[in-house]
Amino acid sequence: MKKREWMRLSYFGITTVLFHRKVPVIGSIILTDRCNLSCLHCAVNNITSELYPYTRIRADMEGMYADGIRFLLFYGGEPFLWTDDGITLRELVIEAKKMGFLVVNVVTNGTFPLDLPEADLIMVSLDGSRDRHNMIRGDTYDCIIKNIEEAAADNVCLYMAINHINQEDVEAVCETAKKIRNVKCISFNFHTPYPGTEYLGLSRKEKKDCCDRIARLIRGGYPILNLKSALPYVMNNSAKLPCYQCIVVENGSRWTCGRCKDIEGLCKECGFFFATEFSLVFSGNIKVTADMFKTYSKYF
């Protein structure tokens, strides 16, 4: 992001905190729930399998921009499966950039060619070392690594959801990131225990252990996009959630923070680091805000 864009975003952030505005800043658009995988922890794939119409998505992008949102994410299901009358995900990213969104990221399972140089970050799910990743996501590890190595740009962010199976692999994913050309950074989340997947969740003690290790890795210079200062809040689920600065839209429906907001008690066990991080920033936590500027300016 250019300096001028950071200034605009900072102004928006500071006034949001000062005036206690509950306006959204980060928007996510679900393009489809269709997916070619069926991961162990997933509660959202192939419920309708619909590819949502371009006109709906374009209207949602315009609506979000008009509301002041400047961080945009496209995800699914698997967003690379989305197409409408010849329009593809890549065109959506280009349009979003032209529209004025400052950061446009895509979240993908990485099993399709990563030909998306216009995205700021392509968040590619990699849930551990080869064996553990494949246990969770099917036999996909080698295909994903190949796609990352052959990506059109060095804009890949490894995206790991830490759970009961792969918690020992935090360091392994960091080492993989270091080795592979095209990987810019790594972003961690904890598994959010959606109904039916509670057995994959971590205890407080396990979360603390993972956070201590992530903090060590950050201090060791690994390119981690998470904020060290927010880790104590993440491990204790002590930030105020849901986060009012994040919204999600799917085919015209809109949720604050995530679709999971409607699941009784889930926000108290939320594993999404960004929800905690943005909630802390917009509730005026100076230390986390400074950490966000320092960390994000390295990768955007």
Ligand code: SF4
């Ligand atoms: S790739 Fe994503 S949407 Fe598809 S099954 Fe796995 S977690 Fe679910």
Ligand code: SF4
């Ligand atoms: S805080 Fe709640 S709504 Fe937001 S991502 Fe977490 S579980 Fe979902």
